[in-house]
Amino acid sequence: MSLETVPKPIEGASTYVDDRLGAGNFLRRNLRKIFPDHWSFLLGEIALYSFIVVLLTGTFLTFFFKPGMAHVEYTGSYGPLQGVIMSEAYASALSISFDVRGGLLMRQMHHWAALLFIGGMMIHMLRVFFTGAYRKPREFNWLIGVLLLTLALLAGLTGYSLPDDLLSGAGLRITEGVAISLPLIGTWLTFFLFGGEYPGEDIVARFYSLHILLIPAILLALISAHLILMWVQKHTQMPGKGRTNENVVGAPFYPAFMIKAGAYFMFTFGVIALLGTFAQINPIWLYGPYSPADISAGSQPDFYMGFLEGALRLMPAWELNLFGGSGGTLALSVLIPALVPMGIVMTGLALYPFIEQWVTGDRREHHIADRPRNNPHRTAIGMSAVTFYGVLWLLGANDEISAFFHISLNWTTYAGRFLVIAGPVITYIVTYRICLGLQRSDAAILSHGVESGVIKRLPHGEYIEVHVPPHEAIEAHMRGKEAIPIVSGGGSGPDGRDDIPSRGMRGPLGRLRAKMSAAYGGEKIPLDDGHGHGGGHDAIGDGSHEEHATVGQDGEDKSLTR
Amino acid sequence: MTDNNHDIEQPEERAPKRVIGTPSPAASTSLLGQEEPRRAEVVQVPGVIPQEEATARKGERYAALCFLAAFLGGIGFVVSYVVFQVGDLETTRVSNFALGASLTLALLGLAAGMTTWARMVMPKYNLVQERHSMASGSETRSYVGTTFVQGANESGLLKRPLLRRTLLLAAAPLGLAPLVLLRDLGPSYSDFPAKLRHTVWGQKTKDGKQRKLIVEGSGSPIRAADFNSPGGILSVVPEGYEHDLNELAKATLILIKFRPEELKSGTNLNWTHDGIVAYSKICTHVGCPAALYEQTTHHILCPCHQSTFDAADGAKVIFGPAARPLPQLPIAVDEEGYLVATADFPVPVGPSFWERGDAEAEVRENGAQQ
Numbered sequence: 001m002s003l004e005t006v007p008k009p010i011e012g013a014s015t016y017v018d019d020r021l022g023a024g025n026f027l028r029r030n031l032r033k034i035f036p037d038h039w040s041f042l043l044g045e046i047a048l049y050s051f052i053v054v055l056l057t058g059t060f061l062t063f064f065f066k067p068g069m070a071h072v073e074y075t076g077s078y079g080p081l082q083g084v085i086m087s088e089a090y091a092s093a094l095s096i097s098f099d100v101r102g103g104l105l106m107r108q109m110h111h112w113a114a115l116l117f118i119g120g121m122m123i124h125m126l127r128v129f130f131t132g133a134y135r136k137p138r139e140f141n142w143l144i145g146v147l148l149l150t151l152a153l154l155a156g157l158t159g160y161s162l163p164d165d166l167l168s169g170a171g172l173r174i175t176e177g178v179a180i181s182l183p184l185i186g187t188w189l190t191f192f193l194f195g196g197e198y199p200g201e202d203i204v205a206r207f208y209s210l211h212i213l214l215i216p217a218i219l220l221a222l223i224s225a226h227l228i229l230m231w232v233q234k235h236t237q238m239p240g241k242g243r244t245n246e247n248v249v250g251a252p253f254y255p256a257f258m259i260k261a262g263a264y265f266m267f268t269f270g271v272i273a274l275l276g277t278f279a280q281i282n283p284i285w286l287y288g289p290y291s292p293a294d295i296s297a298g299s300q301p302d303f304y305m306g307f308l309e310g311a312l313r314l315m316p317a318w319e320l321n322l323f324g325g326s327g328g329t330l331a332l333s334v335l336i337p338a339l340v341p342m343g344i345v346m347t348g349l350a351l352y353p354f355i356e357q358w359v360t361g362d363r364r365e366h367h368i369a370d371r372p373r374n375n376p377h378r379t380a381i382g383m384s385a386v387t388f389y390g391v392l393w394l395l396g397a398n399d400e401i402s403a404f405f406h407i408s409l410n411w412t413t414y415a416g417r418f419l420v421i422a423g424p425v426i427t428y429i430v431t432y433r434i435c436l437g438l439q440r441s442d443a444a445i446l447s448h449g450v451e452s453g454v455i456k457r458l459p460h461g462e463y464i465e466v467h468v469p470p471h472e473a474i475e476a477h478m479r480g481k482e483a484i485p486i487v488s489g490g491g492s493g494p495d496g497r498d499d500i501p502s503r504g505m506r507g508p509l510g511r512l513r514a515k516m517s518a519a520y521g522g523e524k525i526p527l528d529d530g531h532g533h534g535g536g537h538d539a540i541g542d543g544s545h546e547e548h549a550t551v552g553q554d555g556e557d558k559s560l561t562r
Numbered sequence: 563m564t565d566n567n568h569d570i571e572q573p574e575e576r577a578p579k580r581v582i583g584t585p586s587p588a589a590s591t592s593l594l595g596q597e598e599p600r601r602a603e604v605v606q607v608p609g610v611i612p613q614e615e616a617t618a619r620k621g622e623r624y625a626a627l628c629f630l631a632a633f634l635g636g637i638g639f640v641v642s643y644v645v646f647q648v649g650d651l652e653t654t655r656v657s658n659f660a661l662g663a664s665l666t667l668a669l670l671g672l673a674a675g676m677t678t679w680a681r682m683v684m685p686k687y688n689l690v691q692e693r694h695s696m697a698s699g700s701e702t703r704s705y706v707g708t709t710f711v712q713g714a715n716e717s718g719l720l721k722r723p724l725l726r727r728t729l730l731l732a733a734a735p736l737g738l739a740p741l742v743l744l745r746d747l748g749p750s751y752s753d754f755p756a757k758l759r760h761t762v763w764g765q766k767t768k769d770g771k772q773r774k775l776i777v778e779g780s781g782s783p784i785r786a787a788d789f790n791s792p793g794g795i796l797s798v799v800p801e802g803y804e805h806d807l808n809e810l811a812k813a814t815l816i817l818i819k820f821r822p823e824e825l826k827s828g829t830n831l832n833w834t835h836d837g838i839v840a841y842s843k844i845c846t847h848v849g850c851p852a853a854l855y856e857q858t859t860h861h862i863l864c865p866c867h868q869s870t871f872d873a874a875d876g877a878k879v880i881f882g883p884a885a886r887p888l889p890q891l892p893i894a895v896d897e898e899g900y901l902v903a904t905a906d907f908p909v910p911v912g913p914s915f916w917e918r919g920d921a922e923a924e925v926r927e928n929g930a931q932q
Contacts, residue, residue: 034691071805077649085805101648104658105665137696170850173811174866177848177913187758187915192748197757197808198849234693242690251687256680263676270669277662292811293778293799293843295851297865312848312883313867319885321920325927331914333883334848367693399868409868410881 035257036237036250040127042264047120049268050113051223057110058212064100066092067162067208069201078285086164086289089204093163093284109276114159116272118152118304125149125349129382131369133236134353135362141229146350148222151215156304158211164204167282169290170299172199174312178338181331199292236369239480241473245367298399307345307389310396311337314416341392348385359516361487373442374481376435377520383431384424391420439525442478445470446527484521487513609689613682621682625675632671638664755917761813762800763891764906772902774801775817775840775893783900784817786835793857794819797843800903812911814843814851815891816862817901818873824860828876833892835901840891841877842911845869847884849913862888885914886922 006014018024068088074081076091078098096103125145128134134142161172176198180190195202234248243249251257275281287296301309315337322328356378357363372379394401395416402409449467456466469475488502504510613621642660647653698706719726767773774783778797781804789796798815820837829839841862845852850866860874869882877888889907896902909921 032689032691034689079650098648098650098654101643101646101657102661103648104654105662108658170866173850174848177850180913180915181848183916185916187754187917188748188751190915191754192744195747196749196753198811199807233696234691246693248691248693249688252689256684256687259676259680259684263673263680266669266673266676270666270673273662273666273669277659277666290807292807292849293797293814293851295853295865297854299850299865309867315883317869317879317883317885319914321918321923323919325919325921325924327917327919329914329916329918329920331885333885334913337883365695399865413868413882 030231031254032252033231033257034234034248034250034252036235036243036248038238040131041235043120043127044124045120045261045264046268047117047124048223048227049265050117050120050272051219052265053113053269053272054110054117055216057106057113058216060106061096061103061110062212064092064096064103065089065162065208067205069164069199069204081285081288084289087204089162089164090284090289093165097285105273105276108279108281109272111281112275112279113272114156115281115302115304116268118149118156121145121149121152122304126382126386129349129352130372130379131236131238132366132375132378133369135366136353136357137233137365138229138236139353141226141233142353143350144222144226144229146346148219148226149349150346151219151222153304155211155215155219156302158207158215160302160305161207162204162211163282163284164290165284166287166290166294166296167284167299169199169292170295171301171305172203172290173292174309178312178334181334181338183330183335199290234367236367239368239371239477241476243368243476243480245365248367298403300397300400303393306394306396307341307392308338308396310392310394310398310416311341313398314392314395314413314420316417341388345385345389352381356520359487359513359520360485361517362485368480371477371481373435373438375484376432376439376524379435380428380431384428387423387427388420391416391423395420436524439481442481443525443527446475446478479527481527483523486521487517609687611686611688613685618683621678625678625683628671628675628678630671632668632675635664635666635668635671639668758912758915758918759910760906761911762803762806762809763813763903767802772894772896772904774896775815775901775903776801776804778804778814785899786838786895786901787899789817789819789838789901792819792821792824792837795855795857797851797853798840811849812842812844815840816843816852816855816873816888818855818860820860820874824874826872826875828872828878828887829874830876830890830892833890833904835894838893838901839873840893840901840903841871841873841888842891842907843888844912845884846879846886846888846911847882847913852888 014024066088070088071085072088072091074084074086074091074094076082076095076099078094081094093107096107098104128142128145157171157175161168161175176190176194179193180186182189190198193203193206194200195206235250237243237248237250240249251260288294300306312334315333318332318336320328320330320332322330370378372382395412398412398416399409401407402412449469452466452468454466455463457463470478487505502510505514639661642657642664646657646660648657714720719729763773765773775798776783778799783801784796784798796817798817799810800813803809803813817838817840820839822837825831825834825837825839833839843851843853845864845866847864847867847869850864852862852864852869852871854863854865855861855873856863860872861880862871862873862877863869864882864884867883869884870880871877871884871888872880876890879885879887889909889911891907892904893901894904908925910918
């Protein structure tokens with residue numbers, strides 16, 4: 001059966017609503033709103049749907065959880081801990097696990113969904129970064145994203161500490177040790193946070209209200225803003241046939257995108273249920289109640305805190321006493337790892353769109369996503385940051401690494417100290433070269449076609465493989481590449497007109513900007529200039545380079561392209 | 563901001579089945595408030611590529627199968643909730659698996675069904691919509707600008723400084739109010755340093771005796787004569803504060819028995835008893851309990867960040883991020899032969915804080931003067 005007209009009941013109801021809200025105007029504009037398709041556009045949705053699952057399961061948990069630190073004797077049904085003195089919080093977390101039907105499932109799903117939420121955000125953020133989808137007009141949404149990630153880490157930290165088991169207590173102790181080391185305000189902050197000495201009897205209740213009210217409320221508001229901006233600005237799309245900076249090509253919101261998004265929500269929810277059922281997470285009953293006197297070996301935080309943990313482990317034992325015996329203690333071995341990596345990553349993320357805009361002088365709107373290879377410096381910078389983060393993250397588990405691979409614990413630390421500096425540099429160079437290589441391979445495909453698998457024998461006996469032009473969709477995808485602008489006045493405009501530097505470009509900052517711009521921008525490997533591959537590569541590299549950069553202003557770039 | 567402009571996008575894809583001249587459904591239908599109901603015609607539209615009927619039929623069957631599985635999963639969840647009780651490890655495990663597996667089946671069944679529906683039954687889309695620059699036009703901008711100026715003038719805020727200044731004056735203290743309210747989150751500042759510098763080991767017990775060292779967990783005092791096998795180690799808490807977490811966070815000890823000749827110069831021998839040494843168990847890095855001990859090397863290792871201390875040599879740092887040795891507690895035996903603390907730690911225990919200063923240097927200086 002197919003509909004001929006809008007059915008009466010729906011028409012009646014919608015007329016009722018429209019008379020009062022004028023919703024028809026909104027629906028007219030948005031029912032068939034187009035959403036472009038690409039697998040990588042779904043990564044952010046993982047985070048969104050996980051957040052919904054976190055809210056649902058978290059609400060269930062609040063019905064049973066008691067955020068108190070008063071000491072009680074455990075009388076619940078988990079045998080091994082019966083009669084043990086513990087906090088109300090831990091006792092109620094145990095009761096959720098063993099005395100509430102579905103409680104364990106909800107607890108585990110909550111934890112898994114939280115991990116997926118943060119993991120999804122990170123992967124989504126990498127996608128946005130590497131495709132340059134943060135560029136104008138989407139800078140605000142990028143900044144909201146950075147805020148969201150920071151808040152999500154905070155949400156994770158406060159939630160992790162609530163069950164008040166031995167493992168979460170270790171995390172809390174480290175948090176306290178870091179907070180108290182802050183210069184000037186450290187002791188204040190700690191005594192105010194804990195309501196006195198560590199651990200006190202307030203922290204679980206305080207974290208609880210942050211974790212279930214303040215942080216989620218801000219998260220919810222920011223996520224709504226994030227989605228509204230995405231909706232208003234429309235999604236970016238990958239380069240391809242018929243796709244321009246002035247259009248969106250894809251499937252309509254109603255009905256296609258709705259159904260797909262609904263299915264994807266169910267997938268995310270289902271996978272979280274699967275993990276919550278079969279992949280045990282945070283079995284708090286094995287850890288026992290928290291005591292600051294105890295710890296178990298191999299204590300690990302959740303994955304998103306791993307990079308901070310690794311930084312703490314890597315740091316040499318530096319400490320200063322500015323005023324000798326009378327105070328001014330700077331625990332650099334705590335301060336640097338706690339603040340610097342997080343500072344580099346978050347500040348770097350927040351500022352990157354604006355730095356890139358300054359370097360390239362590019363003030364245009366961008367709605368076509370970049371392929372990562374087509375902006376080699378950005379991709380290399382991103383991969384360096386990933387390596388920096390990754391080394392720290394890996395070293396957060398150096399005790400496990402050393403136990404598993406039977407290598408000296410101390411050497412994992414020494415190696416980490418070296419790698420955290422050298423790794424990003426090596427990654428930068430390697431990534432840059434790979435990007436140029438991929439650009440060359442694109443150029444070769446466009447100018448020579450793809451191997452057809454057909455071998456032809458020429459009259460004089462030579463065998464050649466016949467190359468055919470690439471599929472038009474692939475060709476269009478590749479031709480979506482566009483030269484990265486170079487700031488005018490840098491003396492290296494694409495058509496060579498900008499030989500006289502403008503006033504602003506003459507100072508030292510301007511010259512630096514021109515240099516960076518020349519290195520960052522331009523067309524490294526022109527698509528239609530590829531005269532063969534193999535032996536011809538060097539020539540391509542150099543040729544393109546000299547075409548777009550004035551001699552004498554591009555020292556570093558030359559060394560990279562050659 | 564958006565509009566429904568479904569341009570022709572890929573002629574070769576629509577060519578075979580397209581009915582020329584038919585309007586797009588978006589142009590011809592509108593869901594709401596029509597005076598005369600219009601017809602939503604099911605026709606071929608550019609950019610909407612219908613599925614083959616055979617594919618669609620197959621998709622319908624697959625999707626229906628998935629939805630049936632999801633239905634069974636949903637029923638299974640309710641049934642599992644009623645049938646399986648929780649209580650001990652085993653029943654909880656069964657209940658968790660039954661609930662979780664049925665929930666997973668229901669959710670993934672729905673997901674798979676909806677995906678099949680979207681991919682095999684619904685058309686493929688290649689619709690195009692125009693994008694416009696985000697900026698509003700210059701006319702709008704100048705209108706907004708003029709209106710803003712007009713409104714600002716009408717408000718009188720610029721013309722009447724008294725109004726403006728008193729308003730700001732009124733707002734300023736109100737902004738401070740929430741901060742003031744936060745003051746009672748913590749105790750008064752005069753408490754901080756004392757609390758951080760002293761532990762309960764420095765206080766006599768209620769009956770005026772020196773405080774005994776108590777084995778953590780068992781709660782029994784330690785007779786020095788019984789703790790006599792070299793290499794032995796105990797986790798120790800202060801008498802009377804066995805369950806006081808605030809005190810345990812500062813006063814917990816690691817007690818190690820050495821052969822007297824194994825002890826090196828870093829250890830204060832006056833504070834030991836017959837090769838028994840007591841160090842703070844709270845790591846000087848960020849405060850984890852430094853709980854691991856390696857007998858052969860005399861190394862104390864903190865499992866959190868692997869700071870390593872040489873227990874035979876005053877617990878000095880030999881590896882890791884901790885910057886200071888674990889403070890040593892002066893101990894002796896009382897008249898009954900039990901280990902007791904004779905004084906507090908000479909320096910603050912645990913992580914560094916701004917007001918701490920180089921307490922170790924002070925202790926050394928005082929020692930030199932004596």
